Amino acid sequence: MDRVADRLSALGSTAALELRGVTRMFGALAALTDITITVRPGERRAVLGSNGAGKTTLFNCVTGDFLPTSGTIRFFGEDVTGFPPYERIRRGLRRTYQISALFLGLTVRDNVYLACRGVSRARFSMLRPSVNDALMQATERLIEAVHLTSVRDQLVSELAHGQQRQLEIALALAGAPRFILFDEPAAGLSPTERRELVEILTALPSHIGYIIIEHDMDVALRVVESVTMMHNGRIFKEGAPQEIESDPEVQELYLGGGHE
Amino acid sequence: MSLIQEARTREGGLAARGAVSQPAAWSVTEHPWAWALAALLLIMPLIANGFFLIEIFGTTLILGTIALSLMFLAGYGGMVSLMQLTIAGFAGYMVAVFGVSGNANISLGWPWWLATPTALVLAMLFGTLGGALAVRTEGIYTIMITLAIGAAFYYFTNQNWAIFNGHTGINTIATPHVLGINWRTDIAFYYLILAVAALCYFAVLYLSRAPFGLALQGVRDNPRRMAALGFNVNANRIAAYAFAALIAGLGGVLQVWNYRQISPGSVAVERCIDILIVAVVGGITRPVGAYIGAFIFVILRTFALDFLVKVGLDGNRFRLLIGLGFLVIVLFSSDGVIGLYERWRKRGQAGGARSRPGGHGHG
Numbered sequence: 001m002d003r004v005a006d007r008l009s010a011l012g013s014t015a016a017l018e019l020r021g022v023t024r025m026f027g028a029l030a031a032l033t034d035i036t037i038t039v040r041p042g043e044r045r046a047v048l049g050s051n052g053a054g055k056t057t058l059f060n061c062v063t064g065d066f067l068p069t070s071g072t073i074r075f076f077g078e079d080v081t082g083f084p085p086y087e088r089i090r091r092g093l094r095r096t097y098q099i100s101a102l103f104l105g106l107t108v109r110d111n112v113y114l115a116c117r118g119v120s121r122a123r124f125s126m127l128r129p130s131v132n133d134a135l136m137q138a139t140e141r142l143i144e145a146v147h148l149t150s151v152r153d154q155l156v157s158e159l160a161h162g163q164q165r166q167l168e169i170a171l172a173l174a175g176a177p178r179f180i181l182f183d184e185p186a187a188g189l190s191p192t193e194r195r196e197l198v199e200i201l202t203a204l205p206s207h208i209g210y211i212i213i214e215h216d217m218d219v220a221l222r223v224v225e226s227v228t229m230m231h232n233g234r235i236f237k238e239g240a241p242q243e244i245e246s247d248p249e250v251q252e253l254y255l256g257g258g259h260e
Numbered sequence: 261m262s263l264i265q266e267a268r269t270r271e272g273g274l275a276a277r278g279a280v281s282q283p284a285a286w287s288v289t290e291h292p293w294a295w296a297l298a299a300l301l302l303i304m305p306l307i308a309n310g311f312f313l314i315e316i317f318g319t320t321l322i323l324g325t326i327a328l329s330l331m332f333l334a335g336y337g338g339m340v341s342l343m344q345l346t347i348a349g350f351a352g353y354m355v356a357v358f359g360v361s362g363n364a365n366i367s368l369g370w371p372w373w374l375a376t377p378t379a380l381v382l383a384m385l386f387g388t389l390g391g392a393l394a395v396r397t398e399g400i401y402t403i404m405i406t407l408a409i410g411a412a413f414y415y416f417t418n419q420n421w422a423i424f425n426g427h428t429g430i431n432t433i434a435t436p437h438v439l440g441i442n443w444r445t446d447i448a449f450y451y452l453i454l455a456v457a458a459l460c461y462f463a464v465l466y467l468s469r470a471p472f473g474l475a476l477q478g479v480r481d482n483p484r485r486m487a488a489l490g491f492n493v494n495a496n497r498i499a500a501y502a503f504a505a506l507i508a509g510l511g512g513v514l515q516v517w518n519y520r521q522i523s524p525g526s527v528a529v530e531r532c533i534d535i536l537i538v539a540v541v542g543g544i545t546r547p548v549g550a551y552i553g554a555f556i557f558v559i560l561r562t563f564a565l566d567f568l569v570k571v572g573l574d575g576n577r578f579r580l581l582i583g584l585g586f587l588v589i590v591l592f593s594s595d596g597v598i599g600l601y602e603r604w605r606k607r608g609q610a611g612g613a614r615s616r617p618g619g620h621g622h623g
Contacts, residue, residue, distance in 0.1 A: 063488060089490040101488070103481035106474070114478045117471050118489035124496060125471040171489065 015074065016041040016179045016209050017062065022071035024054075024061055031057040033233045035071070041178070043209045044201075046220040048244070049230035055213045056098060058230070059181045063095050064088050076178065090119060092178030096171070096185055098213070100164045104157040108148050111156055112170050113139045119175030138174070146170040146200065162193045169200060180210040186219045194219055221245060301454060310446040314518065316558055318450050321457040322518060324554035326511035327538040329504040331550045332464050334539065336473055337500045338480035341394060343406040345535045346413045347387045347505045348512030349527030354379035355433065355516050357423060362432030366425055372436040380509045387505020388498060395497040410532040417524040429523025433516055444517060453514055457551070460507045464547045467503070476500050537582070541589050543598030552597050560585060 017039040024032040032054045039045055047055050060066045062073060064085040073081045080088050103111050116135045117123050129136055143152050146166040151159060156167065165185065172180050182201075186194050194216065201223040204210070214220035221227070221241040229237040229250055237250060244250055300307075304317055330344045359375035361367040370378070390409050394402050417424040424430075435444035443452055467473040475496050478486045483493045516522050525531075534557065542553025564578035593599040 065484065065488075084492075085487040086490050086492050089488060095488055097485070101482050101485040103478045103485070105481050106477055110474055110477075114474055114486070114491075115489050117475070118486070118491045123471060123491060124475060124499060126467060128466065128470045171485070174489070 014040060016043065016076055017211075018074040018077075019062070020072045020074075022058075022061055022068045022073060024057055024066060025069045031233050032061065032068070035233075035235060037228060037235070039179075039209060039211065041076070041209055042207050043226065044224045045209075045211050045226045045228060046224040046241070047211055047213050047228050047230060048215075048220065049236070052232075053230040054233035055230055056183055057233075059095060059183055059211075059213070062088075062181060063093065086118075092176060093181070094172040094174075094177040094179070095181040096168045096183055098183040098187060100168045102156045102164060102167060102171070105155065107153050107155055108143060108159070108167060109139060109152045111167060112142050112174065115171040115174035116142070142170050142173060145173070147196070161188050162190060165189055165193070166196075166200075169197075173204075177208055180204075180208060182210055182212040182214070184213050184215065186214055186216050198222055217245070304454075305447045305450055313446050313450050316562065318453045318518065320551065320555045320558045321453045322511050322514045323535075323538060323558060324542075324551035325457050325460050325514070326508050327535050327542070327550035327554055328460055328464060328547055329508035329511070330535055330539045331542075331544050331547055332467075332507065333500060333504045335545045335547075335549075336468060336480060337476045337497060339394065339497065339500070340403050340536070341391075341406040341501070341504070342403055342532045342536060343387075343390050343394075343409045343413075344504065344508045345532045346410040346527055347383050347390070347508040348515060349417075349522065349531075350386050350413065351379045351383035351509035351512035352516030352522045352526065353417070353424060353430070354382050355513055356430040356522055360434035361430050363425055363430050366423065366430060372434070376436075376513055379513060380506060383509030383512065384502050384505045387508065388502040391498045391501025391505075394501070395494050407529070407532065410527070411529050414524055414527050414529055417527060424524075427524055429521060429526070431521040433520045433522070435517045435520065444520070449517070453518075456510050456514060460510060461547055461551070464507070468547075472496075472499070537586050541586055541596050543593075543596030545595050546598050549596050549598040556585070556597065557582065 015038045017037070019035050019037045022032055022035040023030065035054075035058060047058065049055050057066065061068045064080070064083055064087075068081065071081075072079055075088060075091055075093055078091065080091070103114065106114075113135065116138050120135060140152075143149055146169055148163060148166055148170065151163060156164065159167065165188065169182075169185060172182070185201075186197055189197060198219055201210075201212070212220060212224060221244075224241060227237075227239060227241055227244040228235055229244060237244065237247065239247070301317075305313060308317060326344055326348045329347075330341060333339045333341045333344075355372075355375055356363075357366060358368050358370045358378050359372055360369050368375075390406065393409070394405050397405055417429075418427050420426065435442070435449075437443065441448050443449055468477070475486065475491055478489075478491070479493050479496055486493050486496075515526070519526075538553040538557045539550050540553070541556055542551065543549030560582045561578065564581040565576075568574065568577055568581065589596060589600075593603075595602075
């Protein structure tokens with residue numbers, strides 16, 4: 001009966017991502033306390049907060065790197081709370097990492113190809129793909145989309161920091177993503193690279209929603225329609241970017257230091 | 261682990277100088293002298309007599325194939341497994357147990373064409389189960405758990421008389437006779453070994469650029485990210501152990517046909533460590549390194565004794581020479597002899613244009 005109820009509610013549900021009462025303890029330390037968030041499909045949201053607010057832990061719980069101590073996580077209506085990361089990724093969830101998590105011993109092309117392969121069938125095929133293989137072509141398109149064509153045959157360990165960050169994003173765009181978690185994609189980027197990043201984010205198809213953790217307000221508030229503020233592992237405030245920016249409490253806590 | 265990481269860092273350093281563009285690109289076609297080597301191996305029976313043909317070159321290719329299975333796991337998967345020789349030995353024992361031998365009370369007397377595949381399948385099962393245990397660990401713990409499996413198997417063969425015939429082992433194991441040829445005569449056996457070694461070598465090369473091998477290299481570089489790309493990392497690792505076990509098993513079958521006997525001494529712990537030495541000395545980042553390491557090891561093992569006696573030392577200290585050689589090579593080149601060669605080659609090309617522009621895709 002429960003399963004039927006689950007499926008019915010999944011049909012009616014419109015949320016891309018739904019967290020209910022998610023708590024994550026590390027020993028006695030609560031990294032996340034009672035987080036409840038609902039994100040619509042296609043919605044773009046920023047999660048702001050100081051270091052240690054629990055933003056990355058939140059991402060790790062959503063992707064399954066950590067299991068929440070309590071609470072449930074639904075992805076497009078399906079309860080994925082106990083799923084291993086790869087099962088969530090195969091359902092259309094993607095993420096990028098604050099510190100680039102790339103395959104340094106492989107070329108740019110191999111990195112992107114693996115990303116495309118991971119969300120396709122026969123991911124452990126023992127046969128080499130042909131040049132005309134659909135995934136090979138998808139790989140080339142994706143490399144082009146993040147402006148890495150000129151370095152596609154180089155080892156990732158040779159790339160400049162900005163290029164590694166672009167590759168980091170490319171890996172999250174492979175396949176058919178439905179929802180992406182961006183963890184500080186602008187970290188360490190030059191102003192020009194930041195502009196390119198904003199372009200890439202705003203050019204994403206409108207059905208792809210995302211949550212972005214970003215300290216650079218110029219980037220964060222330009223690419224989202226809603227903002228969640230976190231503090232000490234709790235949700236502290238939610239609203240539109242303008243509301244958050246002008247909120248006196250928020251200004252005092254997070255933006256104040258910079259303005260005074 | 262750190263050894264492999266260091267080797268790869270050095271590789272990256274080379275690449276930064278614009279010399280290498282693909283670490284997995286070591287293949288016959290890019291090295292003109294490789295054709296010469298292949299030709300030499302093919303006409304070897306014309307050059308070498310029985311002793312050199314089997315005791316040096318045949319043994320090198322067998323040992324190299326077992327080391328290749330470790331290279332596949334360690335170089336591509338970042339998993340240093342010390343049980344590869346144990347798997348080879350297990351396959352050898354199974355050939356003896358299911359096939360024909362002098363110990364009629366133990367051997368079931370199956371024909372070789374039934375006993376050999378059975379041995380290989382069981383070896384793969386052994387490797388897969390061992391791998392399933394080992395993938396729960398990382399780095400030094402993988403080494404420990406696989407070494408423990410190797411040690412356990414050694415003591416088990418010593419004490420089990422019903423199947424493994426205890427410390428006596430199994431003797432006079434029959435070798436195949438097919439098409440009127442006795443495949444254990446020197447020349448036929450040499451070509452059999454060469455064919456199996458070449459098959460394994462090219463299979464590993466091919467796989468390194470197929471999705472399975474690429475995914476394994478992804479797991480080596482960043483397992484967490486692989487999971488975040490939709491890969492079941494542990495399944496990939498266990499499958500790699502299964503494939504490596506097949507290669508090790510093939511080496512083990514050849515080994516037992518070579519000596520026609522097998523005893524616990526063949527699967528002793530120091531034999532397991534020899535395989536690590538072979539792979540590291542040759543260069544654990546390239547398939548060909550396993551065979552280069554095996555050649556150096558066999559040469560040292562065969563001639564170090566005579567050499568030591570000649571310079572007035574105890575011949576039994578030949579392992580000292582092997583140890584010193586190992587130390588020197590690892591000290592000067594963390595990616596083994598093949599790394600030394602590549603650095604020398606790049607130095608020759610320094611200032612030249614970038615090697616191979618693009619093109620080296622998945623095709």
